[in-house]
Amino acid sequence: MFQILNPIWLFGISGIIIPLLIHLWNVKKGKTLKIGSVSLLNESSRQNARSLRLLDLLLLLLRCLLIIIVSILLAEPVWISSNTANQEGGWILIEKDNFTETYSHFQKEIDSLNKAGYNLHLFEPGFKAADINKLKDSETINDNIATQLSYWSLLRMLDHEIPAGLRAYIFTPNRLNRFKGERPEIVTKLNWKIYIPKDSNATWIEGAWFTNDSIRAVIAQSEPKGIKKIPVNIDPSNRKAEFAIDIQDGNTSLSFKNASLSEQKPVRIDTSAIRIAVYTDHFEKDAEYLNAAIRAIQKYTEKKIELSSVNSGAINGDQNIIFWLSEKKPAESQIRNLRAGSSLFIYEKGKTEEVNSLIKLPEHSLQKEEIKLRKRVAIAEPSKNNYTVWEDGFGQPLLDLETVNKLKLYHFYTRFNPEWNGLVWNEDFAKILVPLIIPELHNSVSDSYDSRSITESWILPAKAQIKSGSVLKNAESDLKHVFWISLMLLFLAERWLSFRKNVN
Numbered sequence: 001m002f003q004i005l006n007p008i009w010l011f012g013i014s015g016i017i018i019p020l021l022i023h024l025w026n027v028k029k030g031k032t033l034k035i036g037s038v039s040l041l042n043e044s045s046r047q048n049a050r051s052l053r054l055l056d057l058l059l060l061l062l063r064c065l066l067i068i069i070v071s072i073l074l075a076e077p078v079w080i081s082s083n084t085a086n087q088e089g090g091w092i093l094i095e096k097d098n099f100t101e102t103y104s105h106f107q108k109e110i111d112s113l114n115k116a117g118y119n120l121h122l123f124e125p126g127f128k129a130a131d132i133n134k135l136k137d138s139e140t141i142n143d144n145i146a147t148q149l150s151y152w153s154l155l156r157m158l159d160h161e162i163p164a165g166l167r168a169y170i171f172t173p174n175r176l177n178r179f180k181g182e183r184p185e186i187v188t189k190l191n192w193k194i195y196i197p198k199d200s201n202a203t204w205i206e207g208a209w210f211t212n213d214s215i216r217a218v219i220a221q222s223e224p225k226g227i228k229k230i231p232v233n234i235d236p237s238n239r240k241a242e243f244a245i246d247i248q249d250g251n252t253s254l255s256f257k258n259a260s261l262s263e264q265k266p267v268r269i270d271t272s273a274i275r276i277a278v279y280t281d282h283f284e285k286d287a288e289y290l291n292a293a294i295r296a297i298q299k300y301t302e303k304k305i306e307l308s309s310v311n312s313g314a315i316n317g318d319q320n321i322i323f324w325l326s327e328k329k330p331a332e333s334q335i336r337n338l339r340a341g342s343s344l345f346i347y348e349k350g351k352t353e354e355v356n357s358l359i360k361l362p363e364h365s366l367q368k369e370e371i372k373l374r375k376r377v378a379i380a381e382p383s384k385n386n387y388t389v390w391e392d393g394f395g396q397p398l399l400d401l402e403t404v405n406k407l408k409l410y411h412f413y414t415r416f417n418p419e420w421n422g423l424v425w426n427e428d429f430a431k432i433l434v435p436l437i438i439p440e441l442h443n444s445v446s447d448s449y450d451s452r453s454i455t456e457s458w459i460l461p462a463k464a465q466i467k468s469g470s471v472l473k474n475a476e477s478d479l480k481h482v483f484w485i486s487l488m489l490l491f492l493a494e495r496w497l498s499f500r501k502n503v504n
Contacts, residue, residue, distance in 0.1 A: 002479075005076035012071035016064040023060045059501065062494040069487045077479040089116075090167035093123040093158070098197070099135045102171045105195045113169055123154060123170060127161050150180035159186040173197040174224070176452040192459045200224050202449040208234075208254045209270035211302040217243070217254060217267075224453035231301070245269075264449075273304035274437065277319040280309060281326035283347070286416040289424040290323060296430035297437060305437075321345070321437060325416070340406035343436070348411050350377040357393035359414075359421055361432060372422040373398070377413040386411070410436070 004010065092113050094102050103110060114120065114132065121127045151172065162168060167189045172178070174194035206218040206229055215234040220227060234243050234254070244257050246266060253266035276294060280287040291307065298305040315322055315330060317339045324330055327349035338344065352375055359371040373392050382388075386400040389410070402409040414420045423429060 003078050005078060007075055009071055009074035013068050015067045019060060019063040059497045062490055066490050069483055073483050077483060079477040079479055090118045091162055092118050092120045093168055093170045095123045095172060098173055101197060106171050106193055125157060151178045152181045152184050155186055156184045159188050162188055174453040176454045177450040179454050196224055200451050202451050204264045204449050205254060205267045208267050209303055215269060216302045222449055222451045226452055273306050275306045275319045276321045277308050277310045278323045279326055283325040286325050289416050293430040293433050297434055303438060338407055343408040345410040348377050348413050353378045359398060359423060360391050371426055375420040
């Protein structure tokens with residue numbers, strides 16, 4: 001079906017009035033021929049001389065067609081095929097890396113679809129056609145780039161690659177870590193089947209550090225239902241422990257002795273201490289709540305934390321974290337002296353506004369209940385370069401992060417005070433601060449270990465179904481090249497006829 005994308009340009013066809021007017025204006029009147037006598041002329045032999053010849057009419061037609069073709073070109077002509085979603089056949093899509101396990105789960109359904117005319121394609125960029133029998137005999141490749149891509153990204157590619165009207169049947173594991181980014185909106189009609197893979201449980205060492213008399217480690221366990229982290233104390237002298245301690249080049253590392261868990265690289269045991277400085281100014285009450293939370297973190301994690309109170313001039317490069325509980329910003333010279341990787345937490349100054357809202361923490365945080373927000377510092381316009389860590393119920397940042405010369409600057413738009421919010425009275429206040437003080441314990445889970453499963457109701461992308469008989473987006477064919485060729489031929493013909501007229 002022929003279709004115009006920008007029909008407003010068709011008004012340009014009205015331009016054919018111009019050559020028509022010029023043509024009619026140039027029609028010459030017949031000439032009067034003077035003769036000596038009319039006695040020998042019969043009545044039927046009288047003729048009028050005209051200059052309107054067939055050559056001129058053809059030239060007029062070509063010029064009008066040139067204007068029409070130019071207008072259609074500007075209107076962007078396309079041809080849309082009449083293929084619909086009711087077309088028979090389709091694609092079977094399976095990841096090459098998981099083919100053996102996937103096929104064993106859905107063998108009957110895949111074979112049935114294959115006999116019904118569905119073709120097997122690899123669920124990876126390019127979506128190459130594949131042969132089931134050859135894939136059965138091939139070895140599994142675990143480092144394929146497709147295993148790094150989000151399923152949502154692959155779906156967007158598929159929506160442009162699959163022929164119009166074909167249905168797609170996708171068979172994949174149900175790993176949550178493959179569903180990243182924004183849910184796509186596609187027109188391809190699809191069915192998606194998922195299963196729990198065999199290696200659906202994973203255990204790894206999240207982090208480790210020395211305490212006064214032992215080694216403290218955080219063991220993370222991932223399963224389809226979620227991830228849990230368990231702190232354990234390890235006695236270095238216990239040879240029967242399930243962990244191996246190795247010392248090389250002055251660095252001490254920790255790993256599992258169990259062969260099934262030994263695939264993880266050894267984790268370096270941290271021997272350093274975290275030096276935290278708190279500048280109080282006139283916010284003594286805020287400092288009391290903060291210091292209590294830091295001491296609770298130290299007791300819970302058994303991490304070496306050196307906590308000190310400083311005055312405005314005692315900040316130097318020795319501190320890892322500085323809580324600047326003051327509306328007077330530290331001098332630029334002091335900020336420049338801080339070492340790379342250290343953090344500076346600043347009370348932002350501005351107009352105080354009373355609000356009735358909530359403090360929203362990241363989704364992966366330990367927030368169990370609503371945290372009331374009563375006061376905050378107003379923000380004229382949030383910085384686009386800063387990363388929002390905490391926000392209020394209206395989506396405005398309460399704590400954002402700015403990175404300057406490898407220095408982390410946290411801007412806090414409320415206070416550690418019960419008059420401002422319910423943060424300091426929350427039972428998880430100390431746990432909420434852990435990602436700021438010991439960020440390595442709350443890093444994102446490595447995709448190679450994350451075995452959480454996605455809820456089946458969240459599998460299908462938005463607008464996956466299309467109405468029967470509707471025209472599909474990816475059935476369009478651009479017709480510009482056809483009209484460009486026509487335009488060139490008409491132009492050459494017009495020039496040739498015009499040249500002949502001038503010669504005659």
